[in-house]
Amino acid sequence: MVEIPYIFKPRKDTGLCNSKIxxxxxxxxxxxxxxxxxxxxxFLRVFSDYPWPERTLPVLPGLINTVILIISSVTVVFAWAALKLRKWSQFQFYMAITLICAAFFMGLKALEYKAKFNHQAARLSDFTVVEGHLGYAKIDKEGRVSKVYHYGDHAEKGHGADHGDDSQGDSHGSDYKEFKHNKIFFKTSEIEVDVTSASGKYVDELIEQAHAAGSKIYLEEEVGAKRSYKDESPLQVGAQGEELSKALIKRAKSVFVSARTANGKLRRDNLSEQWAEAKAEHPDLRGWQIQKEYGVDVDLEAIKDRLVPMKKSLVFKVEPATTFYFKPSWITEGESLSKLKDNTILQGELQDSPMVISIDGLDFQHLVMKAEERQQDPETIIEKSWVLKDENTRQLWEVHKMMVVKLEEKLLEEYGAYKKDDEHGRYQKGDPKRVPTEKDHYRIDWQQIVAYGKALKEGKDISAMTYDEMKELRPGPVAGFTGPNHKTMNEYFPELSIPRNEVRFDSTFTPKWNTYYALYFTITGLHGLHVIGGGIVLGYYMFFGRKMYESNPDWLANRVEVGGLFWHFVDLVWIFLFPILYLM
Amino acid sequence: MSEHHDDHHQQSFLSKYVFSTDHKTIGIQYGITALLFLAFGFYLMMVMRWSIAYPHEPLPDWMSWVFTDGWKARWLQDGKVTGETYNMFGAMHGTIMVFLGIVPLGFGAFGNYVTPLQIGAVDMAFPKLNMMSYWIYAVGGLVMCASFFFESGAAKSGWTNYSPLAAIADSQYVNQWLTGQTLWLIGLVFLISSSLLGSVNFITTIINLRAKGMTWMRLPFFVWAMLVTGFLLLLAFPPLEVAGIMQLVDRLTGSSFFLPSGLYTKTDGILEVSGSGSPLLFQHLFWFLGHPEVYVLLLPAIACVAEIIPPNTRKPLWGYRSMVYAVLVLGFLSFIVWAHHMYLTGMGPVVSTFFQTTTVLISIPSVILLTSLIISLWGGSIRFTMPMIWACAFLPMFGIGGLTGLPLAFNIADMHLHDTYYVIGHFHYVVAPGILFGLFAGIYYWYPKITGRYMSNFLGHLHFWPSLICMNLIFFPMLMQGMAGFHRRWYNGGDAYLDKSGEGVNVFGATVFEHIDLNILMSWGAWIMALAQIPFIINFFGARLFGKKVESDNPWEATTLEWATPTPPGHGNFIEEPSVYRGPYEYSRPDHDQDFYPQWAEPKKKDSPDA
Amino acid sequence: MADSPEAIHKAKKNYIIVFLILMCMTVATVAVATIPALDIGKHGFDTADMILGLLIASFKAGCVMFIFMHLNHEKKLIYFLFGLAIVLALCLYFITKLAFIDPIIFEGFRLGEPK
Structure with missing residues (x-):
């Protein structure tokens, strides 16, 4: 009947079957x-205008994943071989290993992603970059913010546990919600909501926070509006004292849209009439000539008694005045007026909104780059940096500077200096052959912070230590499998409370932070989708291929071969991804 | 062995008409969906032309009746088309016509229906994949167009969707998933996936499912064109997918792939993003697809014309071999000319010389193709059937389009002409009276095979002549306006720049004054052209019920394999497996009685061996 | 294509050997990037490290392509298809790079540079 030829048998002249092509x-x-x-x-790396994060990802998970994927590449081709040798259970066995490898790969990837989503970074106003984990806080009814606990404690002891001062009375249990301590606090007594753009998510958040604080958001006066001139009297949109709710906003929006529609129609019809008249009066003139001479426009006088006022926003009173907190990306804050992204306006007073973060990374590279652009001395600018005002951070920086010097000495000792001047003028006699990089000079990563912290805690004489001795104190790749481990090492990470005006830009380690992470997530994400897709196809043949195996084993072998080819390609991509993203 | 003998007797309505895996049904699905999208895109243009011709006047009832009062209150100001609405319509007009209209019609509809027939195959190599291609396209198109009904409206940053504008537009909405710009990108990902699956199917089919005796040089030119189109789609679309995904990540996560540092807007001040992105990178990735895309538009249409001319001149196609080599070279070169769309981005002399050179080079195979078709008419015994009339109109119209492209190939001339109406005139000449006429020709030509009836000649003429005249009325003045300096994407047709006194020192204003009235001529041309499509719609749907029945399975007395099938072809296409004995255009052979010698006719012993 | 049982058994032995080579190369690529003693070129990451890393990756990719994916005894047409894609990908990269590094320079301003 109608059978497509060459599904798995090759055609003579091309030598190929359809699926192979x-x-x-x-x-x-x-x-x-x-x-x-x-x-x-x-392109994005070469032409980037800030220091590109080099070798900042923990390598071990990537290495394990590479090995896993290569193993799965071998097992998938063994599975195909088993099929060609008509060994069904062997085929299932090897395919199962392939799929387990795929699942392991995705699981490890998920761990890596999760660590990044929880890791915070901030670029300060002088371009210092700090990385770390946010502390947790809670807010009481009076708007006082207090720390709940350090990130490390929280991660270990779990949600909801009440630590710290119990004397705040009823400020535990479900009355307060703990949140990450990177919020904008704004005390407000008046909220104006734009009914056309109000976001349900934001309204819910306002209601919930007000409820937790025991305050009310309500309409001070009754709000009424007409839907069109046909309404004899204004409809009640919101009663006096009615509380903010999504239903209220929806009602107001519906009335607004009706009013806009009615007014629009009146104006439109009127303008059409005006034009019709104008054209009848001046049949020889073009449209633009009529417009220039006579300025045809809506005759407001004629319709103003039928136009209805359009109530685009509702003003709510907040009683008592409450301190709300929002994620920085939700709000554009000002001293006395703040605006949320959905055009909600809050009148009141901006409160202290620091970012409370335990530092596990300190990076001056961007600051140095900017200083050099402006022809200023980087060291001087660093000394003036806000972060170094904290004594713990200052101490770490001093230790680091000593270690950089020791690194310089070590490199000079190991590799020596140039014996003569370079003919191209790149170096002179006596210049060391190897020097520490910008990253070595100006970036303290978490492994170094822990090492310095340990050395300080143990009271070692830092100036007597060698570079390698300090390096021994680093936790190493296993202890820090997916990155800085705040559970066990948080004592070494200084906690800073950075004032909001010092923070220029902040983000977690997501695509928003910089283009490197954006690319990392995009490429590995797409790659991960391909792993899942390939896994589904191969899994299908493993679980449901028995029937095909019995009726037409060559067809199944062909399908598995083709699926295997796709799988190998996915491995190929990772073979390039791993060194490019993790090792360069 | 139950998988091998599927009888298809008891197919449900869903599996026969909706989720069909038969290439002919899928071809018709693509065709009708594409024509509907073309009509929608045409309507958007009609509204745009009102704004251009009469920028101060409210949209008249005869055009605006499709909108609700609420929509009009939101998107029109006192009934007048606003700049934002114009941009939205403009961006969607381009997107719909290119991605949802012409490509699915040319490649999806004609390619799917005709290609397996012309190579003698029973169906495409992967029928289920074919069905998925169609449905992914339909869903993608619906996703894109659904955004018209959202708060934000549809995409509004040009069909080219350049960052940073396209990344920032609609960014004021809290839920980014429900904005037109985001849905445009999501729809695009669907469309690209659909194209990729389709092109894999086409290329595999053409390589591996040719009938016995169908060697490469016996393939009809149509099939060669589809093969090259398949490769263009396969290899050029992924970089656009990359750009689309990266722009999507920019919108949804706040990354800065394409946002430079220090970007400032009036409403938000300095944007809170990490910066260091490259808007130029988006343009390179977009146009890497963008240029091969225009050949994807062209090749199916030129393929249709190449199939229609031989049976209607009773002569072989002139220069078949040259045309085959030309189309292969065209396909390859089309990948390395893209930045001629970007001459004004600050490219230095070395790189712009490179692109000028390749662009001028690519005109050579184009000219070979068109010239071969024109020479094919010489000395022919021309039958002015309806398909032939459309095909003959394609030749000069596409010729004008192509020739007007030449100045744009040089960056010196392009400096003056870039982003002017000249460019709009050029590409519309190629696509509208060019490609679309070629595709109409195809519809009129293969309709009898699909339905068993001819389309009405009378309605065909009523469709053709006004269309031809109107096309020229619309697009020729654009060339003039463009050379005078009229910019693209002016929503008020130049009114804002008008030196209304008609005299004075504002030279540009005076130039605008001299040419602005052409807008009215062009807009009326467009609206009248809409009327000219009504006979086509009646013909298209009516002729299968009322048209003149065909006399045989091969009514045009053509030589290619699709005419060897029953009318319409059933499941499996051919009654017995066909064999091919000669080339595709054996007309008026001196050693043969009839004036055509079909590819599938067995040679009689006394005939000389076929060349 | 390997079809007979003997050919397949031989192929399986080859796969194991290639697997071991890949493992060694993976360890090598990490070693070269992390062990200071094996750091070529300048201290830290530099062009030499990039070239070495890409070379090792290309070698591994070659092993996977030619042996696991059977490209070494595949038809010419397949080579052509895949090769065409690689050529075009390289065109995309190099020609775009040319556009980026050859901007218009006017009175010290580098116009058209992607910053």
Whole structure:
């Protein structure tokens, strides 16, 4: 009957079966896809205008994942071989290992992602970069913010546990919600909501916080509006004293839209009439000539008795005045007036809104870059940096500077200096062959912070230590498998309370933070989707392929081969991804 | 062995008409969906042309009746088209016409229906994949167009969707997933996936499912064109997918792939983003697809014309071999000319010389194709059937379009012409009276095979002549306006720049004054052209019920394999497996009685061996 | 294509050998990037490290492509298809790079540079 030929048997003149051609065509398009992504990576890195994060990802998870994926590549081809040798259970066995490897890969990836989503970074106003984890806080009915606990404690002891001062009375249990201590606190007594743009999410948040604080958001006066001139009297949109709710906003929006529609129609019809008249009067003139001479416009006098006022916003009173807190991305804050992203306006007073963060990374590279651009001395600018005002951070920086000197000495000792001047003028006689990089000079990563902290705690004589001795104190790749471990090491991470006006830009380690992370998540995310897709296809043949195996084993072998080719390509991409993202 | 013998007797309505895996049904699905999208895109343009011709006047009832009063109150100001609405319509007009209209019609509809027939195959290599391609396209198109009904409206940053504007537009809405710009990007990802699956299917089918005796040089030119189109889609779309995904990540996560540092807007001040992105990178990725895309638009249409001319001149296609090599070279070169769309981005002399050179080079295969088609008419015994009339109109119209492209190839001339109406005139000449006429020709040509009836000649003429005249009335003045300096994307047709006195020292204003009235001529051309499509709609749906029945399975007396099938072709297409004995355009052979010698006709012993 | 049982058994042995090579190369690429003693070029990450890393990755990719994906005994057409994609991807990269590094320079301003 109608059977498509060459599904798995090769055609004589091309020597290929359909699926083989198809999969290589598909892989060709994937080469273009990942080629485009890698090209974009190179361009964005080479032309970036801030220091590109080099070798900042923990390598061990990436290495394990690489090994896992290579193992799965071998097992998938063994599975295909088993099928060709008609060994069904062997095929299932190898395919199962392949799928387990895939699941492990995705699991490890998920761990890596999670660590990044919880890791915070901030660029300060002088371009110092701090990295770390936010503390947790709670707010009481009077708007006082207090620390709940350190990130490390919280992570260990779990949600809801009440630590700290119990004397705040009823400020535990479900009355307060703990939140990450990076919020904008604004005390307000008046909120104006734009009914057309109000976001349900924001309204819910306002209501919830007001409820927790025991305050009311309500309409001071009754709000009424007409939907069109046909309404004899204004409809009641909101009663006096009615509390803020999504239903109220929806009602107000509906009345507003009706009024806008009615007014729009009146104006439109009127303008059409005006034009019709104008054209009848001046049949020889073009439209733009009529407009220039006679300025045709809506005749407001004629319709103003039928136009209805449009109530676009509702003003709510907050009683008593409450301190609300919002994520910085939700709000554009000002001293006495703040605006949320959905155009809600809050009148009141901006409160202290520091970012409370335990530092596990301190990076002056961007500051140095800016200083050099402005032809200022980087060291001087660093000394003036806000973060160094804290004594713990200052101590770490001093230790670090000593260690950089020791690194310089070590490199000079190991590699020596140039014996003569370079003919191209790149170096002179006596210049050391190897010097510490910018990153070595100006970035203290978490492993170093822990090492310095340990040395300080143990009271060692830092100036007597060698560079390698200090390096021994670092936790190493296993202890810090997905990054800084605040559970066990938080004593070494100084806690800073950074005032809001010092924070220029902040974000967790997500695509928003910088282009490197944006690319990291995009490329590994797409790659992960391909792993899942490939896994689904291979899993399908493993679980449901028995029937095909019994009726047409060559067909199944062909399908598995084609699926395997896709799988190998996914491995190929990772072979490039791993060194480029983790090791460069 | 139950998988091998699917009888298809008891197919449900859903599996026969909705989720069909038969390439012919899928081709028709693509065709009708694409024509509907084309009509929608046309309507958007009609509203735009009102704003251009009569910027101060409210949209008249005969155009605005489709909108609700609420929509009009939101998007029109006192009934007048606002700049924002114009931009929205403009961006969607371009997107819909290119991605949802012409490509699915040319490649999806004609490619799917005709290609397996012309190579003698029973269906495409992957029928289920084919069905998925269609449905992914339909869903993607609906997602894009659904955004018209959202608070934010549809995408509004040009069909080219450049960052940073496209990343920032609609960013004031809290829920980014419900904004037109985001939905445009999501729809695009669907469309690209649909194209990729489709192109894999096409290329595999053409390589591996050719009938016995169908060697490469016996393939009809149509199939060669589809093969090259498949490769263009396969290899050029992924970089755009990369750009689309990166822009999507920019919108949804606040990253800065394409946002430079220090970007400032009036409403938000300095944007709170990490910066260091490259808007230029988006443009490179976009146009890497953008240029091959225009050849994806062209090749199916030129393929249709190449199939229609031989049976209607009773002569072989002139220069078949050259045309095949030309289309292959065209396909390859199209990948390395893209930045001629970007001459004004500050490219230095080396790189712009590179692109000027490749762009001028690519005009050579284009000219070879068009010239071969024109020479094919010479000395022919021309039958002015309806398809032939459309095909003959394609030739000069596409010729004008192509020639007007030449100045744009040089960055010196492009400096003056970039972003002017000249460019709009150029590309519309190529696509509208060019490509679209070629595709109409195809519809009229293959309709008898699909339905068993001819389309009405009378309605065909009523469709053709006003369309031809109106096309020229609309697009020729654009070339003039463009050379005078009229910018693209002016929502008021130049009114703001008008030196209303008609005299005075504002030279540009005076130039605008001289050419602005052409807007009225062009807009009326467009609206009248809408009327000219009504006979086509009646013909298209009516002729299968009332049209003149065909006399045979091969009414045009053509030589290619699709005419060897029953009318319409059933499941499996051919009654017995066809064999091919000769080339595709054996017309008026001196050694043969009939004036055409079909590819599938067995040679009689006394005939000379076929060349 | 390997079809007979003997050919497949031989192929399986090859796969194991290639697997071991890949493992060694993976360890090598990490070692070269993390162990200071093996740091070539300047201290820290520099162009030499990048080239070495990409070379090792290309070698690994080659092993996977030619042996696991059977490209070494595949038809010419497949080579052509895949090769075409690689050529075009390289065109995308190099020509775009050319555009980025060749901007218009006017009175000291580098116009058209992607910053």
């Amino acid at each position: 198809a999969i290589w065509l598909f892989l060709a398009s994937e080469v273009m896809l990942f080629g485009g992504l890698f090209s974009s990576y190179i």
